[in-house]
Amino acid sequence: MAERLRRQLAQNAELFGVALTQEKVPNRFDTRFGAPKNVKIGETFPSREAVREAGLHNSTFAGIAHHNGFAFAIVLSGRYEDDKDGGEEILYTGTGGQSDSFNNPGPQVQDQTFEHDANKALQNSCKHKVPIRVIRKDSHYSKYAPGLAKGNNQIYRYDGLYSVTECFEDKGASGYKICRFRLVRCPDQPPLPTS
Template sequence: MAVQFGHIAGYPTGSPFKNREELRIAGLHSQNMAGISGNAKTGADAIVVSGGYVDDADYGEIIIYTGHGGRDPNTGRQIRDQELIDSGNAALVRSELEGLPVRVIRGRHNKRHHQSPFAPSSGYRYDGLYRVESHWAKMGVDGFRVWQFRLVKLKDGEVSTPKDTSPASIDQYAVGPAPVTTSIMQRIVRNSMIAHIVKSWYSHECQVCGLAIQVEGGLYSEGAHIRGLGQPHHGPDVPENLLCLCPNDHVRFDNGAIYLTDELHVMDALTGQAVGQLRVHKNHKIDLRHVAYHRECWTKD
């Protein structure tokens, strides 16, 4: 079955289903057993949230979803580390990187772990489209490494018609300006002045590579939080938790391709080797607790 993103015609948000087979036949989720529908190449188009993992957390419009793998099918507990290369986990990462919508289907929660007030009392329910905002690793409740994904619900109008990922001719797509819709989203309010102060210390030069990007309006850099804001990280919006990075190193840092030691060596996650020393201005007091938290999200050390 081709991966298909967005709503499925004929099944509005709130549509109920008796079982996984009905979901599969309707085209909302391609798997009868696995929680993640999709693949690493094209992305994840749907997930089932049913409380199967003890580390899951469902806040309604925000879901902390534990990835696939390492679970004992009989007890539901983790018995080994999860891997990001597993197709389901890698599919969710691809959806995050490409900004692809994910259909969320909630199932009745068993009493093995915890009950969610947002779960249906029986069967399954399609609960709309979410975006994968971020992902990280952590030591789970059962003592094994798990990958987790923060999903945030999309408002009506943020995603229009479904898109099939099969190859298509450019002639199929309409010519003209993209449609514009009005929507309201809940976002964490960041203090722009804090980022401005940190960037000014470095004259917009990246603390990792030293690059300062020149654009028409002047120099450009990005403020990168070491410990993420919002659930479940709850990092503070303060200079001690902020870095001045170029866009490339910001993406690499946020996705675990590079991380920092307590000595502020910049480490390459693939090789495990130091690739440089973080540049630190005399006024910039980086909190090593946030550095350690970020590192633990991406390494087993």
């Protein structure tokens, strides 16, 4: 109910001047989009907070960072069973559909949808060819993830820009609909880090 009301209000141009969901391609001066100015490919961070403070991503939890209807970064963390990380190419699962994605992520328990703001933003980035930043978290799930940190520490690594080349609905491993995104690493960047 609250979500429906929020969406209705967001569409009201009299309240906001322009409907919040209207697609307006980001300009090249918005530092949230494109290659970050002060972060090099392969640079690591000890926490999601540090990633946010560096300006790579705007959330300390969400996987998809977005602004004004477009995604500008994702974190690959191994939280979705359907993610496939091939290094130069990623098959990324959208957000939503888990029973408790904050504390105990697990298998899907309901369908995902492109109506979810974050999934819609990544879809818009695909449609308008807006490259996104990819940050990988240390994990057992991928040989392309940075090495596991010791103790309770975590490691996040900025791995460069990727183009969202395809977005589609698919059936996930748990049998529910998932939003899928194919990401391909942009050319003319330093090589993908290997540790």
